[in-house]
Amino acid sequence: MLLAFRSAVALNRLLDVLPVFGGDPRIDRWFTQVPGSRFGLDALAALDRSGARVMDFEQARHERFDLILSTSPKGALTSLSGRVRALLPHGAGFNKAFGTEGSPSLPSGLDPAFLLSEGEPWADLHGLGHHEQLARLTEYCPPAAARAVVVGDPTLDRMRESTGRRETYRERLGVGDRTLLAVLTTHGGESLLARRHGLPLELALHLPVDDYRVALVVHPNEVSERGPHNLAEQLRPALQAGLLLPSSAQEWASVLVAADAVLTDHGSTALYAAALGRTVVLDGYDGGSELIPGSPMARLLAVAPRFTGVAALPDLLRDGPGPDPAEFAAAAFAHPGRALPLLRAELYRLLGLAPPRTPLTPELLPDPAPARSPAPALAVRAEVDGRRVRVERFPVATELPVHHRSARHGAAGLAEQRSAEVLWRHPGTGRWTAAGWAAHVLDELPGCRVAAALLSPERCLLVHRRHGPFALRVRPHRAAGRVRRIDPAAAVSAVYAWLVARPDSAGDLPLELDCTVGPVTVRLELGPAGPGEWDVEF
Template sequence: MGPEPLAIRVPVGEGSHRWTSRSTRRRVLLVVHNVTSAGRLLDLVPLFHDDFRVQLLVTSTGSSAFQDGVRDLLHELQLPELPWEQALSTPVDLAISASFGGELDLIQGNLSVLSHGVGYTKKLAKPGAGSREPGAGSREREARETQDPQVPGSAGPGARGRTPDAEAGGPGPTFGLSPEWLLPDGRPFVDGLVLSHPEQLERLARVCAEAVPSAVLAGDPCYDRMLAARPYRDRFRRALGVRRGQRLVVLNSTWNPEGLFGNGGGRDVLPGLLPRLAAELPLDDYHVAAVLHPNIWYGHGPGQIRAWLDRARRDGLALIDPVHAWRQALLAADLVLGDFGAVSYYAAALGTPVLLTADGTDVLDAEAPLADFVRHAPRLDPHAPLLPQVARGIEAHRPDPAPAGFVTSVPGRSAELLRGHFYALMDLPEPTAAASLEPLALPPYTPRTVTSPLHVRTRAEGTDIVVERSAGHPPGAFGDAHLAVHEETRRPGDLDLADVITRDGRADDPRLGGPGAWTAEVLRLHPHCATAVYVTGPDTCVVRSRAHGTFRLAAETRAGVETRAGAGARAETGAGTGAERGAGVGADADPAAYASALHAWLAYGGKVPARGVVLRAHTGGGSHPFRVEASG
């Protein structure tokens, strides 16, 4: 994370009144534990927008094991940052935290704590907490500074890493809803414990009645932002490079050795699952993305995550920003392959099909709704054929109303209720304008680039060509085969075996000399290659065939007509109906798929007339008409 910043002098600090341009009536301190908890605090900042009476401040406890990424996030907030020592000595009117990490009970001001996930669901003993003599006073400070409530087994000096309960496999306390977390020194220290549903209040009352008076039912701002963004699902899909008719499968893992990304409990699913997904899910029918918990991303390091997933990324896996874009990916998803983390439950609450790859029963509060969901949700068998399971998981899904009912009891009202709660703690009248949250941003457009060799199967009937591409040899593949290789393949030797060589670029890219020069050079450099393909845009490419000349290909966006070949292709792949998957509504496929269709059609004896011809590439996602015209 880097060295702790120096104490600030403006807008708080010694003599700050001499330097500030505006005086304010209230100070609000955002307490960051790590990137995970900070993500929830980012949801809350708009509740204080346009209020000239309030000065926002931010600090980091430094107590989490996951410090990478925190400094960048604080820089993004662009709020005055207090070192933790200064934060503890600075009086504030309100402090807000989305974690129990750090010495929160030493903050000089009212404290509100909310969950950074979907309520309070996980069992976790408080690190460094042991039996103490009554009236012994505050914990030793150095013990507190080493604790991390998000790391099972982290503890203070002298601890062995796990509590006796944990060693014995006992139930353990629920993080955030138990005396261990809420009653340091035997008395409550949180002035406002934000809950999203009365069931959490019921669990709290059973185990820690002393904290009930501080509980506030105020909904879930994270979920409310997703609900508000549901009308923009198609925009999010296009931003992620998902084409019409494709299905988006989102892999999700919480941080935990037992999660999908982990290799604890004697199982290690992910390394074998990723290449099989790339081989068994046809490339033009499915788009696969990964949403990893920030503690995975920043705990192991973004560079390490990319290194571990290099092959998967070359196969087309999209890595989603774990702070700013995961909700948009969840809204865009057709299916989530997840585990026992909050994201899987949010997906179910949104009505998205979920197949679980890990259940995590040992780390969940058995009474939490998430635990009930995990007990009953359908599973993915990683050893059985994947395509039928994925297709069945989508098509047989019937939304369960329970998750949506338990995520929040007040959907759409968290902004109103949270702002009312915060301003009550500050003893300040609320602004007259209605409270609102920031809309989810539209992520930047990120088209999928696949640089792994693609195994292509085709079958032609007139001007209709069935195309199935995958980064591997799926079981039960049909049709005539050719190998299509991107010029930036990891193994240059693949180019010597390729029937089709592709690359993406602007038509006027001076480094490549343009489509004509590049395609001619490729055929000269690689004698085995029959077809060179320069993809110039989302729906266009230039194709040079060694035997047939050069052609321009462009998607036909007019409504097409469903053909017998297209209907048969979907029947064979089990990809659903044309109405569901976009057949007959114009082309929206990868131009490289059009090129493979043309390559096969020419090999079957097709001839391009002088006026050009419209061919149809058929994938499980529908029929994609494209025009072929001679070039040069």
């Protein structure tokens, strides 16, 4: 068997299909890269890491294979010789037309210029994701449609099978109780990243870090064209502000499983998010020429709420858009959960072999790479209402008005520590007592107003330059069998804001405050510090 691919995205689709042949010693697997695409470099690197056997394309042209699988009809594919040749789903339907190749007005993937060789279909099997795609293939290329079968989408089946690992993915991404917003950008000049390069940074700087995490999902072709290192450098300010940048191989699918909502352009990745029931918000796509009217993606975007700015986004997501996005995704994906068995039956029938009797289940998606550690310095907004305090934290580069700055001592840069009114630290090497460390910090950094030793997730020593030491207890919120905590550094910021607003109440101890950080409200207990806080080795 030869798996022929032109780009990284085409290769990833082939890898989703490989379980069809799992455990069959009669199948010998070879890969080859079909020339003609400028998006293919990353694919070869991925194969090298996997240990797959790769055959040079020129050598492959002189071989005859029992089966050739591909997910793209373009390039020199027709020069390969195989007893059985199959074109499999490349993505979520046929939603775009490109004016630079083939027949400019026809949907990419349905163009007879690529599907036919000397007037005859090159493939013996066209595996399609939905009957709507079969109808359109019949319209544009009837000879190919005669060999088409609707099998569903193996990538979506893999994503659905992986929804049981959603919490694991969210833990790896450092999401917790926050809303995970995935920003989806396709490739080319009409993509979100090309039109609105500054949007990821804008989102990262203006959405509270305890309420949201933002992940940018970039089309593999765009990653290949820009280069992973170059792309990361172009996005460096946003990455420093906490933006997640998952790999374009399989992590994008894990991120969609973990996500709560997506902000998208006209790329069909949003259909996968819609099929999973995620909220879909459109970043205006006006005046573009690629999206095909009446396609499933066009119909989805016609009803999706419009992104009008970062300030309006929380209310937009909270209110919930009208129509169920999954209803529109249903026009792109048929036979849910059955793609691999249907494909196996068709391919083995064409090969004249009895298929393995082992059951077929999609391979679970891999864990995303763990998120980087939280930013060591933050800008803090605080609203004090009696004994209720609401805290919102942002990257230090935000342009929003803030109440104060908070930094992790020993982790933030010197300038960030000097400008922070609140400095905090987790337990270290035990070279200090908590009180000794706090005194050292207040002496070393005269701009600091509060030094806080975070002794545990629930217990802190908080030393205020004017009002003296306090013991702070951060009680978790317990309800319906769930335990929800806030970052104790955020609790320290809440106490500091309350002391600024109510300086004459600092002696009224003990007292309790209700502190809201992101979606969680907890009880803070502030009292006199004793040896149990002072003398802890820190």
